[in-house]
Amino acid sequence: MKxxxxxxxxxxxxxLFGGISSSMVAANSTRNxxxxxxxxxAGVPLSADRGKALFESRAGGxxxxxxxxxxxxxxxxxxxxxxxxxxxxxxxxxxxxxxxxTELKKVKKWFRRNxxxxxxxxxxxxxxxxxxxxxxxx
Amino acid sequence: MSRFENKIKVWDIPxxxxxWFLVILVIxxxxxxxxSPEWWMGIHIWAGYGTVLLIVFRLLWGIFGSEYSRIETFxxxxxxxxxxxxxxxxxRPLHYIGHNPAGAMMIFAxxxxxxxxxxxxxxxxxxxxxxxxxxxxxxxxxxxxTGDIHEAMVFVLMALIALHILGVIIxxxxxxxxxxxxxxxxxxxxxAGKTAxxxxxxxxxxxxxxxxxxxxxxxxxxxxxxxxxxxxxxxxKSNSNYTSECGDCHEVYHPSLLPKASWQKLMAELxxxxxxxxxxxxxxxxxxxxxxxxxxxxAWDTEASNRFAKIxxxxxxxxxxxxxxxxxxxxxxxxxxxxxxxxxxxxCASCHLDAATGHFDDQNIKIPK
Numbered sequence: 001m002k003x004x005x006x007x008x009x010x011x012x013x014x015x016l017f018g019g020i021s022s023s024m025v026a027a028n029s030t031r032n033x034x035x036x037x038x039x040x041x042a043g044v045p046l047s048a049d050r051g052k053a054l055f056e057s058r059a060g061g062x063x064x065x066x067x068x069x070x071x072x073x074x075x076x077x078x079x080x081x082x083x084x085x086x087x088x089x090x091x092x093x094x095x096x097x098x099x100x101x102t103e104l105k106k107v108k109k110w111f112r113r114n115x116x117x118x119x120x121x122x123x124x125x126x127x128x129x130x131x132x133x134x135x136x137x138x
Numbered sequence: 139m140s141r142f143e144n145k146i147k148v149w150d151i152p153x154x155x156x157x158w159f160l161v162i163l164v165i166x167x168x169x170x171x172x173x174s175p176e177w178w179m180g181i182h183i184w185a186g187y188g189t190v191l192l193i194v195f196r197l198l199w200g201i202f203g204s205e206y207s208r209i210e211t212f213x214x215x216x217x218x219x220x221x222x223x224x225x226x227x228x229x230r231p232l233h234y235i236g237h238n239p240a241g242a243m244m245i246f247a248x249x250x251x252x253x254x255x256x257x258x259x260x261x262x263x264x265x266x267x268x269x270x271x272x273x274x275x276x277x278x279x280x281x282x283x284t285g286d287i288h289e290a291m292v293f294v295l296m297a298l299i300a301l302h303i304l305g306v307i308i309x310x311x312x313x314x315x316x317x318x319x320x321x322x323x324x325x326x327x328x329x330a331g332k333t334a335x336x337x338x339x340x341x342x343x344x345x346x347x348x349x350x351x352x353x354x355x356x357x358x359x360x361x362x363x364x365x366x367x368x369x370x371x372x373x374x375k376s377n378s379n380y381t382s383e384c385g386d387c388h389e390v391y392h393p394s395l396l397p398k399a400s401w402q403k404l405m406a407e408l409x410x411x412x413x414x415x416x417x418x419x420x421x422x423x424x425x426x427x428x429x430x431x432x433x434x435x436x437a438w439d440t441e442a443s444n445r446f447a448k449i450x451x452x453x454x455x456x457x458x459x460x461x462x463x464x465x466x467x468x469x470x471x472x473x474x475x476x477x478x479x480x481x482x483x484x485x486c487a488s489c490h491l492d493a494a495t496g497h498f499d500d501q502n503i504k505i506p507k
Contacts, residue, residue, distance in 0.1 A: 084414060086481040086482050
């Protein structure tokens with residue numbers, strides 16, 4: 001390999017990884033902003049444990065087909081799930097799926113739909129914040 | 139066979155090969171048309187092209203072949219046919235060295251019906267399936283109608299084949315000559331006291347050149363027709379909202395699979411979408427609805443768009459609830475739909491490899507294990 005080509009190769013690797021890591025930093029900051037917003041609406045400190053309990057609970061009140069988040073998302077935050085129509089759902093844990101909770105529109109849409117399906121009501125800002133805190137820690 | 143009888147070569151090799159190749163192709167055509175699974179359709183189509191080529195060859199060989207292959211040697215007059223049939227009724231048919239009049243009539247009938255079947259098949263292929271050289275020329279409606287004619291002619295063909303076999307058995311019995319064996323070794327009995335007539339030799343090169351000429355001309359015509367883009371198929375741009383919002387939960391169905399009114403109703407009832415809350419932001423919902431209504435079945439003229447336009451009245455936007463869907467999948471057992479690799483009736487693309495294009499070609503079906 002010519003030295004010139006080698007420089008280009010190294011440069012592209014640096015740019016590539018630099019790009020990936022900087023976009024991950026950006027993703028983390030948007031996600032943190034979303035969580036912070038829920039925290040301020042809740043007015044109490046958020047808890048990953050409460051988020052875990054919410055994810056795994058079978059509170060009832062929603063549709064009989066979807067008694068829990070885990071019905072579709074799989075047993076744990078790390079597992080792959082499946083929609084009722086059979087499409088694969090990537091794990092909710094941020095460590096597994098780094099793009100999770102980085103788009104406010106999507107976060108709002110899915111909380112709106114799925115809280116109604118599972119709990120039969122809207123989720124409170126505290127529940128949403130707890131949920132995201134738990135998933136970010138996973 | 140008495141010692142006064144001689145055997146002479148009647149059927150030349152090309153005529154015999156023609157006969158048995160045709161037998162094979164007709165059997166292949168019947169099996170792939172009636173019995174085998176849909177995805178053998180490709181073989182059915184090639185059997186059709188092969189049949190046309192064989193028949194064209196036989197017609198040319200009827201001009202350039204050796205004596206008894208020539209059409210003029212079995213072009214009997216109306217009176218001769220009637221006489222022969224009367225003799226058959228009285229079980230005393232005259233012995234013919236080449237084709238007898240009844241056999242000759244059968245040959246013409248078979249050639250006629252086989253040409254009808256293959257040509258109508260090409261029309262069905264172009265109209266209904268939007269494939270082959272006539273895809274850009276024939277509408278779905280014409281193709282669908284021709285399909286009934288294609289099938290009716292096949293039933294006539296099967297009746298003719300039955301009659302042909304029956305005729306061979308009866309004549310073999312009455313003339314004490316195994317006609318099936320003759321079509322294999324080419325020999326027939328020269329009755330005692332008769333001398334072999336002067337035989338004109340075949341002109342194989344003339345036959346080959348005419349066949350190539352014919353294949354060239356027809357090939358050029360079909361090739362030119364095949365350059366016309368398929369009728370009733372429009373360029374579909376993908377819509378990122380549709381792909382992501384709907385595709386998050388289920389397969390991204392081709393818009394041509396439902397009529398406009400169904401898409402309208404579906405998009406208006408997203409808050410209860412097959413029991414699921416699938417509601418969207420109003421501007422995204424409007425964007426997707428416009429896209430789906432623009433490219434709904436009315437905008438197409440494909441088999442899928444025509445068939446699924448006949449929706450089920452109590453499930454207006456469930457494709458698997460249509461009568462057509464149920465009929466086409468009636469032989470697929472419930473276990474197949476339960477397979478992980480299939481994933482249920484809503485997963486067209488698990489088996490229909492071209493589902494995303496809306497084509498749903500028979501040849502593109504592959505059921506995963």
